[in-house]
Amino acid sequence: MTLTVQEFAKQCRTALTEDPGPAGRVAVVGIVQEALRDKAFVAAVIPDTTSERHVLYEDPELGFTILAHNYIGAKTSTPHDHGPTWAIYGQASGETVMTDWDCLARPSETEPGQAKRSKDYSLKPGDAYLYEPGVLHSPRREASTKLIRIEGLNMDRVKRKPYVAVG
Numbered sequence: 001m002t003l004t005v006q007e008f009a010k011q012c013r014t015a016l017t018e019d020p021g022p023a024g025r026v027a028v029v030g031i032v033q034e035a036l037r038d039k040a041f042v043a044a045v046i047p048d049t050t051s052e053r054h055v056l057y058e059d060p061e062l063g064f065t066i067l068a069h070n071y072i073g074a075k076t077s078t079p080h081d082h083g084p085t086w087a088i089y090g091q092a093s094g095e096t097v098m099t100d101w102d103c104l105a106r107p108s109e110t111e112p113g114q115a116k117r118s119k120d121y122s123l124k125p126g127d128a129y130l131y132e133p134g135v136l137h138s139p140r141r142e143a144s145t146k147l148i149r150i151e152g153l154n155m156d157r158v159k160r161k162p163y164v165a166v167g
Helices: 005-018 022-037 039-045
Strands: 054-058 065-071 087-093 096-105 113-123 128-131 136-141 145-151 163-165
Touching: 005 022, 005 054, 005 065, 022 039, 022 087, 022 128, 022 145, 039 145, 087 096, 096 163
Parallel strands: 113 163
Antiparallel strands: 054 065, 065 145, 087 128, 087 145, 096 113, 096 136
16 A cells, blocks of 8 residues: 555654654654655656646645755755754665764854865665754756655745855
């Protein structure tokens, strides 16, 4: 039987309710990896017509948000974090080169933060990776990709300050 968004959300909700801390988020990484193995689920939640950011589910109590992403062609992002919350990237198709960054200075009201490249690694189909609050990262895609991503809070409602790469 193919997984549904409602069942996927229920599994994530259970893990985050049982342990709202890092261990619960690690459990969600496993749930995302399992969902990515369900090709029918992936095809249903990320059809080719999906936009770059499509909200599939937002938990009314816990606030976590499940998104589908369909990136057409190459795309690069600058170093960023997810503000006060965490994010899990789940690679459904294509490849994303992720860069981890060391924070040299957090942004102020008037100046962007500064970040220094730490390491690069690839996310391939089936991979899921957790970024805890404040952890700087940036994705780079050389070709089209699809992802399932979970944010601890819907980032549409969170104002983030920019970072620039230095050194």
